[in-house]
Amino acid sequence: MSVTYDGVEGGSSTQRSGCPACGAAAPPNGQFCGGCGHRLESAGHDQQVAMPSSALIPQVEARASRSSRKWLATAASLVALGAATWGVLDDLHLRSGLESKRRALTATQHFLSDTQAKLTDTTAQLGETKQKLASTQSNLASKTKALAASQAALQGAQRSLTDANGRIDVQSGQIVTLKTCLGGVSTALHDLAYDDYSGVISALDAVQVSCQAANKIVG
Incomplete structure (x- = not known):
């Protein structure tokens, strides 16, 4: 003996046998027999679920389409997020490069200013x-x-000194000449004092040339 009841999904029906002990009808979801109290097997073991009908195929396709659209939207979001992230990173890298170049340019400007100041000094x-x-x-x-x-x-001055030296030499010679003449004259006078006329003549003859030169110097 068995009973028939409506299935949970898809409009199909499932059958459940009666109590295996007394054969009494068993409720679809009951756990014990109402006639003898025998423990019944789980209803899930006796259920036979029918295959989905053709009416469920559009629902499955719709669910698959929605799932595909969700996956595509998620993938598109991920791609957009990746592109945005890549753009941000590229922008940060570009800004970092520009900042580095700006610092280098500033340092170069400072160096040029210092060099210009040093050049001015x-x-x-x-x-x-x-x-x-x-x-x-x-x-x-x-x-x-x-x-x-x-x-x-x-x-x-050197020429004057040379001239003076020359004059001194001349004057020295003249002085020597005068001294020689005077010496002879003095000797002759001495001899004359003793009446030594021969001595007077000899003394005058010895200085005759000197006395003539002295006469020219004095004259």
């Missing part, structure tokens, strides 16, 4: 050095002229 120092050099050259020219004048004066 060097140019000013060069101008001062040129002025000092011009002043030094002017002083050197003046000193060169003064040295030339001193050399000319020294040469004149």
